Amino acid sequence: MTRTWTDEQISAAIDGELSPSDAEAFxxxxxxxxxLAARLERLGSATRAYIAAVSEIDRQPMPEGVQRVLASPPVAKVIPFRASRIGVFVMEHRAIAAAVVCAIAVWGVSSMGRGGGQGGGFAPQPDGIILASSSLHRALETGASGERVPIAQDVSVTPRLTFLSSDAGYCRQFDVMASTAAASAIACRTGGRWRTQVVEFGRQLRGGDYQTASGAKSAILEAFIDLHIAGTPLGAVDEERLVAKGWRVGQ
Amino acid sequence: MARDRTGLPTSALHRELVQLAPQLRRYAYALTRNPADADDLLQATLERVLSKSMPEDVELAKWTYRVCRNIWIDEIRSRKIRREAAPQIVPAPQVSTEEEVASRFALQRAQAGIDKLPDDQREVLAMVAIAGMAYRDAAEALAIPIGTVMSRLARARASLAAYMEAVT
Incomplete structure (x- = not known):
């Protein structure tokens, strides 16, 4: 015997807003x-169509005025670092890095992903290398920041930020979303290969959905970027140019 | 570390706005339904966030969406000039496969369906489906009960689904 579910409740299920017990029953x-499955599919399809229609604006380049605003970060007042302060930061960062090694180990064997056969998998190797034949590699090579790239059934990658690292070529922060897990990570490109540097797994939201760390702000990712970024993140036009040139500019 | 007027370290603020910009732009487009107005709204929002102070207990993303909506209501919406003149995104590249043609047609149907939604339903759908707001946050931003958020969302989805099926 099933319950009667209203459109409001089905809609809430799509948005992950049902209580855990209702989500389970649903x-x-x-x-x-x-x-009920057909109604869910109908309302879910409408939502996907809506998002696709609104995302059409992504096909137009960011206007110059917006790029100017984004390319001109607020001027920070320079505060001289004391040597001891630098030391503390580096030590803290090493501690973070050690914790991240554990995260990478988990990432490598995560159920999120070795989706599919040879070449179709997307989880990095234990040493963080992302195989050039993988769908994750392709998403990092060609995906624009903010653009969701499906890489396997129910799994997508969304690049969030691209920046030049002071010591490891270009790096990208990205989210991986699956129905059963989510993660945010940073990978850097050297010698034509992407290597995962840090990973933070997302938290499960009420209703069963997952939120990535970048959506909720991650101290680990922020610390990594602070330590490695050279200058400011790339704007959309520079990123697009870099992708078009196969990441060869400046390397 | 130097801090901006928002209280965030300047580099973190800048990075977060760069990350947020594509999604904020979609939200602006969902509100305005006009690409030129959406980009005006996006630029005005970013400039406002960078130049004004922000309450300490508010997340930057939530604050930015709030600023965006306020500018839309107070300034951009009242103009409504461009909406008649240039409502469309630049034409898509020539499509060839049957699948691509069907996909393009589905997009056009969806856009027409969105245009037919009442403003109150379209706004709450943009908040939840595009900006990713929780129902509680959308209700707070719109000063309406959560139950009203739920019913507007359900009606918006049902109307859109019905419209798309009717014209198929």
Whole structure:
């Protein structure tokens, strides 16, 4: 016997806003009630169509005025670092890095992903290298920041930020979203290969969805960027130019 | 570390705005339904966020979406000049496969369906589906009960689904 679910509740299920017990009951009912499954698909399709229609603006380049604003960060007052302060920061960062090694180990064997056969997998190797034949590599090579790139069934990658590192070529912060997990990571490109530098797994939201660390602000990712970024993040035009040239500019 | 008027370190503020910009632009487009107005709104929002102070207990993303909506309501929406003149995104590249043609047609149907939604439904759909706001935050921003957020979202989705099926 299944419950009667209203459009409001189905809509809330799509948005991950049902309580955990309702979400569980809803998932059970969808499995056994074809009419409910059809209604969910109908409202879900409308949502996907809506997002696709609104995302059409991505096809137009960012206007120059916006690029000027984004290319001119507020001028920071220079505060001289004391030597001891630098030491503390580096030590803290090493501690962070050690924790991240554990995260990378988990990332490598995560259920999120060795999706598919040879060449279709996307989880990095234990040493952080992302195989050139993988869909994750392709997403990092060609995806624009802010653009969601499907890389396997129910799994997508969204590059968030591109920056030139002071010591490891270009780096990209990106989110990986799956129905069962989420993660944010930074990978840097050297010698034509992307190597994962840091990974932070997302937290599970009420309703069962996952939120990436970059969406919730990550001290680990921020610390990595602070330590390695040379200058400011790339704007959309510079990033597009870099992608078009196969990441060869400036390397 | 130097801090901006928002209280965030300047480099962190800048990075966060660079990260937020594409999604904020979609939100602006969802509100204005006009690419030129959306870009005006995006630029005005970024300039406002960078130049004004922000409450300490508010996340930057939430604050930025709030600023964006306020500028839309107070300034851009009242102009409504461009909407008649240049409502469309630049034409898509020539499509060839049947699948691409179908996809382009589906997009056009969706855009027409969105245009038919009442403003109140379109606004809450943009907040939740594009800006990723929780129902509680959308309700607070719009000063309406969560139940109203839920019913507007459900009606928006049902209307859009019905419109798209009707013209298929």
């Amino acid at each position: 998932a059970r009912d969808v499995d056994v009630d074809p009419a």
